[in-house]
Structures are given as C-alpha cells and as structure tokens.
Amino acid sequence: MNTIRLAVDGVNKIYAGQATRVVAVEDASAAFAEGSVTAIMGPSGSGKTTLLSILGLILKPSNGRVTLMGRDVTDLDEARLPELRRQHIGFIFQSFNLFSALSALENVLVALQLKKVARPEAEAAARSALSRVGLEQRMRFYPRDLSGGEKQRVSIARALATNAPIILADEPTANLDSHTGLAIIDLLAELAREQGRTVVVVTHDTRMQEHVDHTLRMEDGRVYEN
Amino acid sequence: MTYPVPMARRNLFHERVRLAITLVGIAFSVVLILVQMGVYLGMMNNTSSIIDHTEADLWVTARNNSNFDFSLPFPEHRENTAKGVEDVLWVKKFILVWSLMKLDGGGSENVEIVGFDPETGIGGPWEMVAGDPRDVKYPKGVIVDESSFAKLGVAKVGDDREIYGSRVRVVGICRGAKRITTAPILFTSYKTAQELNPWMAGKTVFLLVKTAPGADVAEVQQRLRAVMNLEDVYTQADFAWATKKYWTLSTGIGLGFGFTILMAIFVGAVIVSQTIYSATIEHLREFGTLKALGAENRTVYGIILQQALLSGLMGYAIGLAINLVISDLYRRTGQLVVQPWQLFAADLVVTLATCVAASLISVRRAMQVDPMEVFRA
Known part of the structure; x- marks a missing residue:
C-alpha cells in the first residue's frame, strides 16, 4: 500500500449564523495515497468544494482531524499554513485563476517565487512544466490570448512546477469542451502514475470515473465510498 | 524575463x-x-529680503511692531542709548516709510521708501542693474527697484519723479527688492527719506545694530533690551521670522x-x-x-x-x-x-x-x- 499523504478523519464544517446553522461537511473521513487519483463527486451544494478547501488548508474544519504528510495539521497556527501549502499542495481551479497581468511563464514562475526558488532553477522548472502540458510555444502569451484549455494547462503547469506532491483540482474540466476536458483528465492521471503525485479532483464530469483510482461521493455534506 | x-x-x-x-x-x-x-x-x-540682506545682528523697532512693512517711528536720538551698550560695534538709523509718488500720466501710487546710510550702503539695495548705492547721496536721488516698473512706468537713470511735491531724481536701478505689499520700492539716503516725509523729522523706524567681533549676540540683545525699554530688540533672524509670521498668520x-x-x-x-x-x-x-x-x-x-x-x-x-x-x-x-x-x-x-x-x-x-x-x- 502506498503512503497516505493527505487524510481527513471525522471532519465537520459548520457555518453558524444568528438564526441559521448550515452543516457543509459532516463527519467526513478519507485518505489519499501517493500516486493515486481520487474523484470527489456529488450534486451542487453537497460540500465537495468545502471539503477540498479543508484538504488544501484554506479552510479550518469545525472539528475532526486533518493529516498532511503524516503530520496532524488541524490545530496549526494560521501563520504556518502558507508554508505547508507552498511545500506540499498545488491547486487547479475551475476558473483557472491566472494572474491577468502576467504571461503564462510568469504565472508559473509566481508559484516558484513564493517557494523562494532561485532564478535559474525557477526558469528551468517553469519552462519544463509548460512544455510538459504542451505550451512551449505559448509561454509569452497572456491569459487573455489563451483558450480555456490552454489556461487550464497553465494552471496545471503552475501546480506541476513546484513539485508539490499533492494536487487539488476543483472542477478542472467544467469550463472546457469535451475534447479538451478529456485531455486534461488524461494529463492529471498521468501525473499521478508517472510522477507519484496525489491527485484529488472535485468534479461533476462522469468521464473522470474511468481515469481515477477511487471515487468518493458526497451528499448533504457526507462522504460515501463509491 | x-x-x-x-x-x-x-x-x-x-x-x-x-x-x-x-x-x-x-x-x-x-x-x-x-x-x-x-x-x-x-x-x-520678499517679506524679509531687505532684513536678510542687511548686515546687522540686531534690529531695534518701536514697541510691539510685528513686521517690517508697517513699523512705527520712534525718536532717532535713541541711537545714542544703543551706542552706549557694551559690545555694540556700530548703530545705523534706518527708515521705511510709506509715501505717494505722482505718476507721469496723472494719478499717484503708494510707494515704500527705504532710507539707508549711503556712506556704508548698509540697508541699501544689494543687486544693482544701473548706478551705485552711494549715488543716493545726490540731492533727492532715489534708486528704483525694477519690479516697480509695472506700476511706476519704466524708469532710467536721470529721470525725474515727484513725491509729495518734491522732485526726486532716479540715480540707479536695482533688482530683487520686490515687496509682498506690491507697492513699488525706492531706496534713498536716510536724510532724503526724512526730507520727503516731513513728519519723519527727528524720527527713525529702525536702528540697525552690529555687535563687536566675538561678542555674544544674545547677550548684547539682553543689554539693549535693558536700556531700550520703550523699544523691541530682535535678532536679524527673529525679525525676519516675525515679519513672515505676520504675513502668514495675520493676513x-x-x-x-x-x-x-x-x-x-x-x-x-x-x-x-x-x-x-x-x-x-x-x-x-x-x-x-x-x-x-x-x-x-x-x-x-x-x-x-x-x-x-x-x-x-x-x-x-x-x-x-x-x-x-x-x-x-x-x-x-x-x-x-x-x-x-x-x-x-x-x-x-x-x-x-x-x-x-x-x-x-x-x-x-x-x-x-x-x-x-x-x-x-
């Protein structure tokens, strides 16, 4: 069995207002191993993105435990989380979330800059990542000049370049046509198999199931093994 | 990149x-x-340019004068009192008086007349365009600042003008003495300034005091204050500052x-x-x-x-x-x-x-x- 890199155990996320109480995630437990691709599926509002935010150390759970690289990070101080995200987690977003004022190459470099990678290594890693996703001819292009599929590839290259062992993707194919979406799915699956990355994908895309190792279903904040 | x-x-x-x-x-x-x-x-x-260009350590003015342009006169014999103070090197009488000049084309214009000692040039113009500061020794000779041309008309050496019925002769043109009051400024000898304004007879507006080399200006100021109890005694910097303060805050x-x-x-x-x-x-x-x-x-x-x-x-x-x-x-x-x-x-x-x-x-x-x-x- 491969090493577990990321896990949640009995996690809840409750949003409590003055008159309302919304349970976004309820008693969720899951583990994500090295070299695996896991899809989290479920209807809108089922808590998928909230769970992904907890896995990405962006959101703190109301209770339960989160383990990253074998270390319990649940109660870590907020100030220490950015370092963990930089070192261990790469994100891929549904809306790509590229920096509009930066070229494709610079968008990737920013992630390396945050990790304080020196210039020669950063440039080599960024170029290599962009080449890996087939954008070697588009490095100088700005997001406005790239297609949706190309933007998502830049987003993937950004996650790749930092060598983050864990990649969390939120609806990576939602804004893409079916052909481009399939290519992105293949790419993410390859990353897991060839490079041993742990890939967790929140998706509505049922085609994803053919390419993943595990599928978790979510409904009303609860997680079910498929 | x-x-x-x-x-x-x-x-x-x-x-x-x-x-x-x-x-x-x-x-x-x-x-x-x-x-x-x-x-x-x-x-x-502009408000302090004449003060700044005058080689005096201390300025004696009538009591409660807060600026250069609107200072009241006081008896000129007070000069003797100042001269008797320890570490005073010299004392010069100095006048600033408002007057009225008749214009060539009719009408008149308020002018500020500065009366200084022509022998030493202390208190006189510091940048001459034509003539020499000592030329004010010429009877009723005046030096006109070129900033005054806009109001008085262009003047040249040898021109005659009229102040309160007296003819004055332009003996020089100077530069840089423009006043904040916008009134044209004329330099003349102390004596002529008194003659042109008869009510100034026997009066001065300022006493300019130079301290002896090595003397402590503040100490001389204290000594002067002790004997000149009807006047105020400023250092040069304080009087310049008081004048600026007046124009800034009181207007x-x-x-x-x-x-x-x-x-x-x-x-x-x-x-x-x-x-x-x-x-x-x-x-x-x-x-x-x-x-x-x-x-x-x-x-x-x-x-x-x-x-x-x-x-x-x-x-x-x-x-x-x-x-x-x-x-x-x-x-x-x-x-x-x-x-x-x-x-x-x-x-x-x-x-x-x-x-x-x-x-x-x-x-x-x-x-x-x-x-x-x-x-x-």
Whole structure:
C-alpha cells in the first residue's frame, strides 16, 4: 500500500449564523495515497468544494482531524499554513485563476517565487512544466490570448512546477469542451502514475470515473465510498 | 524575463486607463503643492529680503511692531542709548516709510521708501542693474527697484519723479527688492527719506545694530533690551521670522495657501485611494489565489503597497516636470517662486505617505478576502 499523504478523519464544517446553522461537511473521513487519483463527486451544494478547501488548508474544519504528510495539521497556527501549502499542495481551479497581468511563464514562475526558488532553477522548472502540458510555444502569451484549455494547462503547469506532491483540482474540466476536458483528465492521471503525485479532483464530469483510482461521493455534506 | 516577477508593476501597467487616472491625480496634487508652496515661499522671501540682506545682528523697532512693512517711528536720538551698550560695534538709523509718488500720466501710487546710510550702503539695495548705492547721496536721488516698473512706468537713470511735491531724481536701478505689499520700492539716503516725509523729522523706524567681533549676540540683545525699554530688540533672524509670521498668520495668505495645499493633498489621496481600491477589488480573486498558492498576508499587502508607491513615484515625476514649466511661467511674470530642495523632498515624502495611507483601505479589504473566493466559478 502506498503512503497516505493527505487524510481527513471525522471532519465537520459548520457555518453558524444568528438564526441559521448550515452543516457543509459532516463527519467526513478519507485518505489519499501517493500516486493515486481520487474523484470527489456529488450534486451542487453537497460540500465537495468545502471539503477540498479543508484538504488544501484554506479552510479550518469545525472539528475532526486533518493529516498532511503524516503530520496532524488541524490545530496549526494560521501563520504556518502558507508554508505547508507552498511545500506540499498545488491547486487547479475551475476558473483557472491566472494572474491577468502576467504571461503564462510568469504565472508559473509566481508559484516558484513564493517557494523562494532561485532564478535559474525557477526558469528551468517553469519552462519544463509548460512544455510538459504542451505550451512551449505559448509561454509569452497572456491569459487573455489563451483558450480555456490552454489556461487550464497553465494552471496545471503552475501546480506541476513546484513539485508539490499533492494536487487539488476543483472542477478542472467544467469550463472546457469535451475534447479538451478529456485531455486534461488524461494529463492529471498521468501525473499521478508517472510522477507519484496525489491527485484529488472535485468534479461533476462522469468521464473522470474511468481515469481515477477511487471515487468518493458526497451528499448533504457526507462522504460515501463509491 | 524579470524574476522575481514584479506583480505590482505588472498589475499597474496592465490597466493603463486606471494608471493614467491615478497618475493625473497624483501629478495634479504634486504640481499644486509645489507651485503653491513655491509662490508662498517666494512671497515670504520678499517679506524679509531687505532684513536678510542687511548686515546687522540686531534690529531695534518701536514697541510691539510685528513686521517690517508697517513699523512705527520712534525718536532717532535713541541711537545714542544703543551706542552706549557694551559690545555694540556700530548703530545705523534706518527708515521705511510709506509715501505717494505722482505718476507721469496723472494719478499717484503708494510707494515704500527705504532710507539707508549711503556712506556704508548698509540697508541699501544689494543687486544693482544701473548706478551705485552711494549715488543716493545726490540731492533727492532715489534708486528704483525694477519690479516697480509695472506700476511706476519704466524708469532710467536721470529721470525725474515727484513725491509729495518734491522732485526726486532716479540715480540707479536695482533688482530683487520686490515687496509682498506690491507697492513699488525706492531706496534713498536716510536724510532724503526724512526730507520727503516731513513728519519723519527727528524720527527713525529702525536702528540697525552690529555687535563687536566675538561678542555674544544674545547677550548684547539682553543689554539693549535693558536700556531700550520703550523699544523691541530682535535678532536679524527673529525679525525676519516675525515679519513672515505676520504675513502668514495675520493676513489671509497663510490660510489661503494652506487650504489650497491641504485640498491638493486631499484630492490626490482620494483619487489614489479610489483607483487602488477599485484595482484591489478587481484583483481580489488573484490575491486569494496567491494566498492559496502559499503567499503570506504580507506578500499580498506588499503588492498593494508597492502599487501605491510606484504610482506615487511616477505621479511625482510627472508632477515635477509640469511644475518646472508652470514655475517658469510664473517667473516670467515677475513672480518670485522659491523651491528649495527641501520642498521637493518634503513633497515626495507627502506624496508617498498619502499614497501609502490611501492604499491602507485596500489592504484592509484584501485582509477580508474570503478564502473560498478562489473556488468560485
């Protein structure tokens, strides 16, 4: 069995207002191993993105435990989380979330800059990542000049370049046509198999199931093994 | 390729219309501050120019005189009292009196007549265009400052004019003695100044005191105060300051300039804060993404602050260039514009501080960014 890199155990996320109480995630437990691709599926509002935010150390759970690289990070101080995200987690977003004022190459470099990678290594890693996703001819292009599929590839290259062992993707194919979406799915699956990355994908895309190792279903904040 | 990637600079230049609006706002503020301060300092320079150019350590005036231009006379025999004080090297009588000059084409003009000692030239004009300060020894000889030409008509050496029925002869033209009162200024001998204004007989307006070499000016000032208990005794710097203070605080000048300068800072701050804030709102998702990628809060704030500082620097540079043109136009109209390097440095500090303060609202907004923002479609 491969090493577990990321896990949640009995996690809840409750949003409590003055008159309302919304349970976004309820008693969720899951583990994500090295070299695996896991899809989290479920209807809108089922808590998928909230769970992904907890896995990405962006959101703190109301209770339960989160383990990253074998270390319990649940109660870590907020100030220490950015370092963990930089070192261990790469994100891929549904809306790509590229920096509009930066070229494709610079968008990737920013992630390396945050990790304080020196210039020669950063440039080599960024170029290599962009080449890996087939954008070697588009490095100088700005997001406005790239297609949706190309933007998502830049987003993937950004996650790749930092060598983050864990990649969390939120609806990576939602804004893409079916052909481009399939290519992105293949790419993410390859990353897991060839490079041993742990890939967790929140998706509505049922085609994803053919390419993943595990599928978790979510409904009303609860997680079910498929 | 620039590395580290200059996000702040890229963000600024990515939205050029917004950048242009920001820079116009800052440059407007910079120009207003520099020109208004330059004109104000020029006016204040005028108020004290005669004091500053007079070789005297101490100024004796009638009691409670707070400025150079409207000082009352006192008996000139008080000169003897001053001369008797220990460590006083010399004492010179010195007059500033308002008078009326008849114009060639009819009508008359108020003039300020300065009466100084022509033997030593102390208190006289310091920059001559024609003639010599000692020429005022010529009977009823006067030296006209060229700034007076606009009101008195162009004068040349040898011209005759009339003051209170007495003919005076122009014996010289000087430069740089323009008064804040805008009244034309004439230099003449102490004796002529008294003759032209009969009520000044036996009176002086100031006593100029030079202390002995090595003497402590403050101590001599105290000794003078002790014996000249009907007059005030100022050091040169204090009298210059008192005159500037009078014109700044006792007239509307200080308030007017101060208000304009405050408005310039305020308008600059509003434009910068508005444009940086709207830019921050548009980049909130990007700032959220940066945080998701592992950026600390200070990195995000750093980008916002850098944008503000870069805007401030560029706006300042543009404002500086425009200021050079406008100041030159002012000078061509005869207005003295004084802009020492300290003014430029202070305006740079004010501009950058304003930009940083204006960006704090944006920093506050960025702090409140919902972490889930990055996942919104």
